[in-house]
Amino acid sequence: MRERKSISARRPAAVSGRKNPGRPKHDYSKELMELVVEAANSRVLPEFLRGFAERTAEMLDAEWAGVGEIVGSRVEIYTRRPGYPANEKEREWLGQGLRRRRPGLEVFPLKRTSQHIAFYPIYASDGELMGTLCLLRKAAGFSRAEEKLLAALASHAALSMEKVRRFSQLERSKKQWVEDIDAISDYIAVHDQAWKIVRTNRSLATELGIPPAALVGEPISSLRHIAETGSALPCPFCRDTREAREEYIATSAGRTFLVSTSRTRGVTEEESRTIHVLKDITDRREAERRYRELFDSIQEGLFFATPEGQFLDVNDALVRMLGYESAEELLRADVSAHLYPTPAAKARLVSAIAERGALRNYEETLRKKDGGLLHTMQNISAVRDALGQVVQIRGLMLDVTEQKMFQSQLQRERDFNQKILNTTQSMILVLDTAGLISYANRRCYEAGYRKDELIGHRLVEWVEGSHQKDFEAALQTTAHGQQVDNLELRARRADGSLGHFSISLSPMRDEANQVNNVVVVMTDITDAALLQAKLAHAEKMATIGRLVSGVAHEVNNPLAAILGFTDLLLENPEMPAAAREDLQIILQETQRTKEIVQDLLSFARQRPTQKEPVNVNAVLRQTIKLRSYDFSSHGVEVSEEFEANLSPTLGDAQQLQQVFLNILNNAYDAIQESGNHGRIRIRTRRAEDDVEVAFMDNGTGVVDPERIFDPFFTTKQAGKGTGLGLSICYGIVRAHGGEILCWNNEGESGSTFVVRVPAATETSLAAAVKEAGR
Amino acid sequence: MTATAMPRPAAAILVIEDEPSVRAFVRAALERRGYKVVQASSGAAGLQLLERGSFAGVISDIRMPGNINGADVHEWIRTNQPQMASRLILISGDTANSETQHLLASSETPCLEKPFRVQKLISMVEKTFGKP
Numbered sequence: 001m002r003e004r005k006s007i008s009a010r011r012p013a014a015v016s017g018r019k020n021p022g023r024p025k026h027d028y029s030k031e032l033m034e035l036v037v038e039a040a041n042s043r044v045l046p047e048f049l050r051g052f053a054e055r056t057a058e059m060l061d062a063e064w065a066g067v068g069e070i071v072g073s074r075v076e077i078y079t080r081r082p083g084y085p086a087n088e089k090e091r092e093w094l095g096q097g098l099r100r101r102r103p104g105l106e107v108f109p110l111k112r113t114s115q116h117i118a119f120y121p122i123y124a125s126d127g128e129l130m131g132t133l134c135l136l137r138k139a140a141g142f143s144r145a146e147e148k149l150l151a152a153l154a155s156h157a158a159l160s161m162e163k164v165r166r167f168s169q170l171e172r173s174k175k176q177w178v179e180d181i182d183a184i185s186d187y188i189a190v191h192d193q194a195w196k197i198v199r200t201n202r203s204l205a206t207e208l209g210i211p212p213a214a215l216v217g218e219p220i221s222s223l224r225h226i227a228e229t230g231s232a233l234p235c236p237f238c239r240d241t242r243e244a245r246e247e248y249i250a251t252s253a254g255r256t257f258l259v260s261t262s263r264t265r266g267v268t269e270e271e272s273r274t275i276h277v278l279k280d281i282t283d284r285r286e287a288e289r290r291y292r293e294l295f296d297s298i299q300e301g302l303f304f305a306t307p308e309g310q311f312l313d314v315n316d317a318l319v320r321m322l323g324y325e326s327a328e329e330l331l332r333a334d335v336s337a338h339l340y341p342t343p344a345a346k347a348r349l350v351s352a353i354a355e356r357g358a359l360r361n362y363e364e365t366l367r368k369k370d371g372g373l374l375h376t377m378q379n380i381s382a383v384r385d386a387l388g389q390v391v392q393i394r395g396l397m398l399d400v401t402e403q404k405m406f407q408s409q410l411q412r413e414r415d416f417n418q419k420i421l422n423t424t425q426s427m428i429l430v431l432d433t434a435g436l437i438s439y440a441n442r443r444c445y446e447a448g449y450r451k452d453e454l455i456g457h458r459l460v461e462w463v464e465g466s467h468q469k470d471f472e473a474a475l476q477t478t479a480h481g482q483q484v485d486n487l488e489l490r491a492r493r494a495d496g497s498l499g500h501f502s503i504s505l506s507p508m509r510d511e512a513n514q515v516n517n518v519v520v521v522m523t524d525i526t527d528a529a530l531l532q533a534k535l536a537h538a539e540k541m542a543t544i545g546r547l548v549s550g551v552a553h554e555v556n557n558p559l560a561a562i563l564g565f566t567d568l569l570l571e572n573p574e575m576p577a578a579a580r581e582d583l584q585i586i587l588q589e590t591q592r593t594k595e596i597v598q599d600l601l602s603f604a605r606q607r608p609t610q611k612e613p614v615n616v617n618a619v620l621r622q623t624i625k626l627r628s629y630d631f632s633s634h635g636v637e638v639s640e641e642f643e644a645n646l647s648p649t650l651g652d653a654q655q656l657q658q659v660f661l662n663i664l665n666n667a668y669d670a671i672q673e674s675g676n677h678g679r680i681r682i683r684t685r686r687a688e689d690d691v692e693v694a695f696m697d698n699g700t701g702v703v704d705p706e707r708i709f710d711p712f713f714t715t716k717q718a719g720k721g722t723g724l725g726l727s728i729c730y731g732i733v734r735a736h737g738g739e740i741l742c743w744n745n746e747g748e749s750g751s752t753f754v755v756r757v758p759a760a761t762e763t764s765l766a767a768a769v770k771e772a773g774r
Numbered sequence: 775m776t777a778t779a780m781p782r783p784a785a786a787i788l789v790i791e792d793e794p795s796v797r798a799f800v801r802a803a804l805e806r807r808g809y810k811v812v813q814a815s816s817g818a819a820g821l822q823l824l825e826r827g828s829f830a831g832v833i834s835d836i837r838m839p840g841n842i843n844g845a846d847v848h849e850w851i852r853t854n855q856p857q858m859a860s861r862l863i864l865i866s867g868d869t870a871n872s873e874t875q876h877l878l879a880s881s882e883t884p885c886l887e888k889p890f891r892v893q894k895l896i897s898m899v900e901k902t903f904g905k906p
Contacts (some may be wrong), residue, residue: 549868553837556867560888561795567892568802594889601868 028149031059035156045069045164049078052160056153060146062135063115067122067157068098069131075099098132105147107140116140120150122158130161182212187278191220193269195234204278227278228252229259237261237276249281256285301397307354307382307390309336309346321376321399323368339366341373349380354390357382363400375404427522430508433479433515435460435472447524448494459520464490464498471503478505478518493524500526534739537706541730544711545604552597552604559597563590599724603711603731610652611768613760616691617642617684619653623660624682627668636671636678643685647759650768651736656757659729659740663695663753666726670699674749690738690756698750705742705751733757785830786810787903790820790847791865792838796888800833800865803892804899808906817842821850824858831861831903836874836885845877852881863902865890 035055038048049067057065057080066079075098097119100106107118120133133154142150181188182202190199197218205212207226215222224236229250231239237259239246246261258279266272295302301318305311311331322339324330340346345364352359358381366374380395421428422442430439440454463471467489474484484505493499502525508517566587569575575583624631624638631638649656664680671678681696707713709730726740733740738757745752758764787809791797794815801811812829814820817838824832832851836844844864851858866874867888878885884898 549871553868556888557793557796560867560890561793561799563889564796564799564803564892564895568799568806571806571892590889 028059028145028152031055032149032152032156035153045161045168046076046078048160048164049157050080052153052157053078054080056133057135059149059153060135060137060142061139062137064136066094066134067131068094068134069161070099070129075131094134098134100132101129105142105150107142109140110136114138118142118150120154122154122161124158124162130158133157184277186280187226188275189220189223189237189278190273190275191235192274193272195220197223198273226252227255227257227259235274235276237278238274241274249285254282255280256282301376301399303395303397305393305395307350307393309340309350309393311335312392318397321368321374321397322366323370323372329369338369341365341367353380353382353393357384357390359395373401374399375401425523427524429454429459429520429522431459431475431518431520433518434458435475435518438517450494462491464492467491474503474505475518478507479515481507481509481515483507488525491522499524500529533706537709538734541709541734545731548600548711549604552600555593555597559590559593562586563594566590596724599728600711603724603727610654611650612653613648613765613768614651614653614656615646615648616656616693616757617646619657620660620682620684620693623657623664626661627664630668631678631680634668634672634678636668636680638680638682641681641683646684647686647691649691649736649738649757650760650764651757652732655732656736659732659755660693662725662729663755666753667695667697667699667751670701670751671697672699674698674700676749686759687756689759691759693755695753695755696745696750697752698745698748701744701749702742702751705744708742709740729755785828786812787899788812788814788820788823788829788832790814790817790832790834790838790844792816792835792840796835796865800895803895807896807899809899810906816840817844817847820847824851824855829858829861831863831899832858833863833865833899835865835867836877837867837871845873848877848881848883861903863898 035052038051038055049069053065053067056062056067064079066077069076069078075095077094077098097106097108097117100119101121103121103123105118105120107116109116115136115138118135118137120135121129122131122133124130133150181199184201185203187204187207188199188201189197189204191197197215197220200212200215202212204223204226205215208215208223220235220237227236227250229236229239229252231237233239233241237250238261239248241263243261244263246259248259250257250259258281260277260279262275262277264273264275295315298315299317301321302315303311303318304313314327314330316327319325319327319330322330329335336346337343340349349359349362349364352362358379360379362378362380364376364378366376368374377398377400378395380393382390383392383394385391424441424443427444427447428441429437429444431437435458437454437457437459440449440451444454445451460468460471460475470487470489474487477484484503487503487505489501489503490498491501502523504521506519506521507515508519510516566583570580570583570587620640620642624640628638630636667680668678671680676698679698681694683694683696685692702708704713709726711724711727713727730740733755736757738755740756741754743752744750760768787804789797789800789804789811791800791813792815797813797815801813804811809830812823812827814823817834818840820832820834821842823829832847834844834847838844842850844866848859848862848864851862862883864878864883864885865888866878866885868874869878869885869887877883884902886895886898
């Protein structure tokens with residue numbers, strides 16, 4: 001074609017109704033009819049449109065004609081005469097014109113070529129612009145008839161385009177539908193009233209190994225072998241043809257199908273169709289069966305429940321666990337009220353699930369059918385809907401009653417042991433085999449030991465040096481698996497003082513039966529040891545007392561005869577002077593013996609001769625006065641720390657004075673012996689129920705405080721004393737119901753004597769007065 | 775040294791004492807002062823003599839073997855011969871004994887503590903029984 005460089009759209013030529021009288025050669029009506037016939041026969045749009053364009057060009061004497069079809073954003077141009085548009089520019093220009101939405105004819109002159117291009121839009125019946133009819137011709141003007149023809153042609157084109165489009169759309173969707181049906185893996189078979197197959201999908205045909213079309217027209221009964229359902233009807237899948245829909249499960253040859261049937265009623269009998277869909281649910285059924293088997297055979301309780309806690313499904317284990325006869329019984333609506341011992345417990349569970357979604361190891365006590373309590377541990381999860389609302393809860397429940405009981409028993413035992421450990425008066429420690437303390441019971445801390453000086457330290461550090469070897473040996477013995485009982489040794493108390501302890505060591509073994517710890521039970525038996533010593537002493541003294549009393553009595557008889565006959569001999573005037581002198585010696589020694597025996601009897605005396613109120617302070621002052629000359633002349637200082645208003649004691653003032661004098665004499669002698677600047681402190685006080693007198697001197701101290709009160713135990717040189725002085729004191733104080741003690745001062749020289757006699761009470765005073773009045 | 779030897783027959787003193795040496799000494803001391811003495815070596819023998827005859831006084835040891843001791847003698851006299859109750863002197867070898875102490879305190883009976891001097895015996899006898 002010729003070259004057209006530019007097209008000017010500046011001034012469209014007026015579409016005039018000018019006639020074009022020189023063209024009578026066309027019979028527009030006839031040609032239009034031919035077009036309609038052509039269009040009706042054409043199912044392929046491009047071909048039709050190309051023909052349509054050619055005819056349009058002929059009918060309107062155009063050099064070129066084309067139909068632009070708007071397909072989305074593109075414009076497809078159909079024409080039989082190529083050559084226009086020649087280049088990109090023309091194509092673009094044409095494209096713009098084809099997209100114009102101005103109704104009616106528009107004509108634009110083309111520069112240089114003196115040609116005109118005309119556009120006529122093609123509208124669909126719904127008013128949508130489908131495309132544009134386009135002509136290129138010399139003549140600028142279109143006659144009225146030509147314009148009418150254009151309008152008719154455009155509407156023809158629109159009709160054809162719409163028809164073809166609808167048809168191809170139908171074709172496409174039909175094809176798509178078949179494909180969709182074929183894509184379904186379930187078997188689909190459609191039959192009519194005459195039990196003939198109308199359609200099957202590809203899955204079914206593939207299963208049978210034939211093309212789908214081959215089955216059409218065959219009797220539906222030919223599909224019987226797919227799934228034997230036992231139906232007596234000609235169709236193996238139909239059960240009740242009166243039903244519009246049917247659904248059931250059919251099992252055949254190891255396979256399970258869910259058969260869904262729909263029946264459509266056509267206008268005529270022939271048009272009625274029955275559609276069967278066979279879904280192979282063999283695997284699902286198997287999975288379900290396995291799941292159910294697991295659900296029912298598992299030993300743990302499983303449940304599905306409403307968010308409110310009402311069971312929906314439970315397994316056998318849960319039924320058993322809760323003591324019900326059957327699942328049905330447990331699923332009854334009123335069960336949950338019985339199940340939870342308190343409504344609060346249930347509310348707590350429900351809200352905990354709603355809040356957290358899942359509960360792990362949730363402990364809950366439930367009530368069994370018989371009312372017994374069941375301790376459970378549950379793992380629960382919530383199933384939520386799209387809105388996040390809990391729609392179901394699922395859980396697993398374990399019966400932990402036994403564990404719970406075991407646990408509480410364990411707890412009880414632990415508590416019991418803990419109580420014993422913490423309330424016993426013994427100190428209990430655990431050592432490792434190296435002797436390091438790893439545990440100490442509460443008693444240890446009550447006794448004053450600090451944690452940091454016990455834990456991690458060696459216990460032997462607390463044992464007195466001379467006993468450490470014994471302790472280490474005992475620890476070794478225990479570490480070798482042997483128990484050591486009642487090892488008595490001295491150890492340091494928390495306050496630093498030494499105490500007497502009884503210690504037992506027991507081995508503790510690990511799983512491998514190896515001794516890995518030693519339990520040490522330590523009891524401070526200092527008091528007990530003291531008491532025992534005191535008792536032993538008292539018993540000893542009582543024995544001596546009985547012995548002495550017996551001896552004294554036996555000695556007194558011969559002594560009486562010796563003394564008596566000596567007296568009688570001395571009365572004899574015929575006795576020579578020399579014999580008389582000898583007799584005097586006998587008499588003298590007999591007297592001395594008599595005194596010793598008398599002293600012994602004083603020691604053994606059981607009751608004071610007198611029982612009257614005695615002011616101890618006054619007796620002491622008198623006693624000190626007796627010795628004051630000696631004390632002051634030898635520079636012995638005596639300090640008196642007497643408690644004012646000291647209670648009186650009941651007894652014999654003379655005897656008590658004898659006791660005090662004896663102790664003072666002893667102190668004086670000890671001071672003289674030591675050469676110290678003498679000092680004697682005398683202190684009186686009320687000590688609980690006793691009146692206590694303490695004498696503290698700074699003399700030499702006592703060699704054996706334990707034996708000082710024994711008869712004839714003396715450290716003084718012969719002739720200075722019989723050794724009965726303190727024994728007599730002992731006897732007197734005992735006879736007064738009191739005690740006399742002696743020890744050497746700690747950290748300084750000298751000794752302390754303590755005399756305790758019971759303080760008089762109103763009752764004892766009244767009794768004494770009554771006794772005296774008898 | 776029998777009763778018949780005495781210039782004026784007088785009632786004898788009954789000495790009840792199990793210890794022969796003590797009994798001998800008491801008898802010697804009393805007889806030398808002119809007292810007549812009848813001896814008994816046990817409480818039971820003493821009570822037999824007491825039942826049969828009358829005595830100027832009784833001197834009895836407290837602690838004696840056998841069923842009858844000094845306390846029993848005292849009790850017998852108080853019951854059967856109350857007039858003799860004030861004519862009893864007890865001898866004790868062990869006054870520290872609480873029973874003895876109780877007896878002495880309750881009966882107010884004079885007591886000689888062994889060993890005792892002759893002078894003490896004589897003065898107590900004279901005071902209690904009178905001179906021979």
